[in-house]
Amino acid sequence: MATVSLTKPATRTHSTFGASGSASASLPAEGFSVKSTLKNARVKEAPSAGAFKERPLEKATSFRKCYERGDFPIALDHDTRGNKIAWKVEIEQLDYHHYLPLFFDGLKETEHPWEFFARQGVHDMLEHGTREQILPVIPQLIIPIKAALNTRTPQVVCTTLKVLQHLVTSADMVGEALVPYYRQILPILNIFKNKKFEFWRWD
Secondary structure, three states, X not given: OOOOOOOOOOOOOOOOEOOOOOEOOOEEEOOOOOHHHOOOEEEOOXXXXXXXXXXXXXXXXXXXXXXXXXXXXXXXXXXXXXXXXXXXXXXXHOOXXXXXXXXXXXXXXXXXXXXXXXXXXXXXXXXXXXXXXXXXXXXXXXXHHHHHHHOOOHHHHHHHHHHHHXXXXXXXXHHHHHHXXXXXXXXXXXXXXXXXXXXXXXX
């Protein structure tokens, strides 16, 4: 007489353990890739966009090259109130079309004495220049201003903003002359508008 077994047949289970007995490792995958849709995928973190990352100078500025050649009629003067520029000629007699863009180009500098000469030279020329000298040079200043802001270096950004303030108040119609170039100047400022920095204390 035949007998019937009441035991359930063995079923094969899918183990998550490999041959070594350890759990299978997660699979690293790039975001939005095919691998990222797998159950054991571990999506990598998105890389930083680097919007606030400083961009140091890759080569010497035109200002530094001219200074080292002795092309500028300037010297460093020390007194009890600190450093200042000793101009070898009257500032009013300078060719603003030639010298003012070069000094603006030096705003990217962060090392002494180039940083000091560029920053103070710009302020001296804006203080002594007339409307007829400054206003026609505005188009030549946009590229140096944009390049200085794009360094994203706190010291340089702060210095450039203070120079822009002085530039706007240096002569009539300068502010209006800058309006067509807002698209080149404002994007970098838009990046930092909500960010608080200690560097706003820079002189």
